[in-house]
Amino acid sequence: MHQHHSAHGLIQALSPIEPVTLVRPHAARRAARFFIERFPGTTMYAVKANPSPDLLRLLWDSGVTHYDVASIAEVRLVARTLPRATLCFMHPVKAEEAIAEAYWQHGVRTFSLDTMEELEKIVRATRNAADLNLLVRLRVSSDHSKLSLAAKFGAEPDEVAELLMATRQAADALGICFHVGSQAMTPHAYAQAMERVRAAIVAASVTVDIVDVGGGFPSSYPGMEPPPLDAYFDTIHRSFESLPISYSAELWCEPGRALSAEYSSLIVRVEKRRGDELYINDGAYGALFDAAHVGWRFPVTLLRDAASEELAAFSFYGPTCDDLDHMAGPFYLPADVKPGDFIEIGMLGAYGCAMRTKFNGFGAEEIHVVSDEPMTSLYTGEVEPERRTATVTKLF
Numbered sequence: 226m227h228q229h230h231s232a233h234g235l236i237q238a239l240s241p242i243e244p245v246t247l248v249r250p251h252a253a254r255r256a257a258r259f260f261i262e263r264f265p266g267t268t269m270y271a272v273k274a275n276p277s278p279d280l281l282r283l284l285w286d287s288g289v290t291h292y293d294v295a296s297i298a299e300v301r302l303v304a305r306t307l308p309r310a311t312l313c314f315m316h317p318v319k320a321e322e323a324i325a326e327a328y329w330q331h332g333v334r335t336f337s338l339d340t341m342e343e344l345e346k347i348v349r350a351t352r353n354a355a356d357l358n359l360l361v362r363l364r365v366s367s368d369h370s371k372l373s374l375a376a377k378f379g380a381e382p383d384e385v386a387e388l389l390m391a392t393r394q395a396a397d398a399l400g401i402c403f404h405v406g407s408q409a410m411t412p413h414a415y416a417q418a419m420e421r422v423r424a425a426i427v428a429a430s431v432t433v434d435i436v437d438v439g440g441g442f443p444s445s446y447p448g449m450e451p452p453p454l455d456a457y458f459d460t461i462h463r464s465f466e467s468l469p470i471s472y473s474a475e476l477w478c479e480p481g482r483a484l485s486a487e488y489s490s491l492i493v494r495v496e497k498r499r500g501d502e503l504y505i506n507d508g509a510y511g512a513l514f515d516a517a518h519v520g521w522r523f524p525v526t527l528l529r530d531a532a533s534e535e536l537a538a539f540s541f542y543g544p545t546c547d548d549l550d551h552m553a554g555p556f557y558l559p560a561d562v563k564p565g566d567f568i569e570i571g572m573l574g575a576y577g578c579a580m581r582t583k584f585n586g587f588g589a590e591e592i593h594v595v596s597d598e599p600m601t602s603l604y605t606g607e608v609e610p611e612r613r614t615a616t617v618t619k620l621f
């Protein structure tokens with residue numbers, strides 16, 4: 226196992242020609258503890274954000290016992306990695322075979338749905354089981370979020386009463402869930418969605434046992450600095466307390482990004498410079514899908530001493546032969562960045578490393594554990610990259 230004092234040390238020792246993923250177990254632990262100690266209900270981790278078994282074990286060890294899984298492969302992965310975890314199958318459109326395998330082979334008892342057809346599938350696949358937790362997903366606005374999840378899923382107001390009443394008949398515990406969109410920039414997003422929950426409960430006159438506010442909790446990125454997470458928790462708690470639900474009703478959440486974003490960053494090498502365009506060795510088909518396709522701006526730092534003090538705006542090209550492999554940024558780096566330089570790209574623990582493909586022969590993954598702070602954090606406040614010190618341990 227290799228040990229390095231710093232990310233700079235790693236580069237000097239290895240001069241890696243492939244991208245290197247750095248993982249920060251302490252950052253994931255801190256995020257998990259924050260949710261476990263301060264969210265006023267049960268925290269489930271949304272596995273899709275980063276399904277790394279190491280991360281799953283870290284979260285489990287930090288007290289996260291519930292996992293939002295959205296495919297049968299995720300069900301199998303978590304069941305295998307964390308045999309005592311509680312799995313909740315929160316994709317509202319599932320294969321009937323997947324529901325049956327989840328229920329009969331992996332002990333899954335919690336499912337979401339947004340149509341009568343899905344309810345019928347669940348009832349058939351579980352053979353009218355009497356121990357189901359069924360959560361009806363409402364369609365809510367994504368207006369306050371950076372990535373919309375408003376188009377695809379969720380029952381509309383005019384169909385929800387009937388669906389809630391029918392689901393009540395089939396469920397041991399009845400829940401309502403929603404997703405306000407990813408990277409919700411204000412707690413108001415949740416307050417608004419909770420009003421939809423209230424209207425649905427009133428319209429259906431059913432007893433609701435679970436309210437699940439979904440994911441959407443933000444992380445900190447350039448140009449996207451959200452309010453503190455406690456403000457989100459306070460708003461959610463107040464809205465929950467005012468709902469017409471039983472005293473014993475449970476509050477759940479399903480963060481993906483907020484629990485995993487700070488876990489990973491990436492070291493890439495500059496292979497070519499053309500004006501303000503840098504050709505780097507990871508991109509749209511690697512860990513930078515969101516940077517390419519939704520213009521997400523991740524924090525960057527040049528891993529070189531004695532670089533220019535003047536910063537300039539750069540865009541990136543990834544390594545494949547595809548024009549789409551382009552990350553517009555702007556990414557601010559010292560003006561004299563040049564081929565052979567290494568750049569660290571931060572906050573790739575959520576929807577970064579998980580999106581990697583091997584297209585065009587790229588996508589090899591070497592992982593090192595580091596002990597320094599992430600480039601930005603919602604849990605500590607921002608950290609100056611220059612002042613960070615790192616210990617690096619080679620993992621793979």
Ligand SMILES: Cc1ncc(COP(=O)(O)O)c(C=O)c1O
Pocket residue numbers: 271273274293315316374404406407408439440441442479480481482483575
């Ligand atoms: C059902 C569900 N829950 C939770 C999440 C996690 O969302 P986030 O990463 O924004 O917290 C997602 C993301 O797509 C989702 O679809």
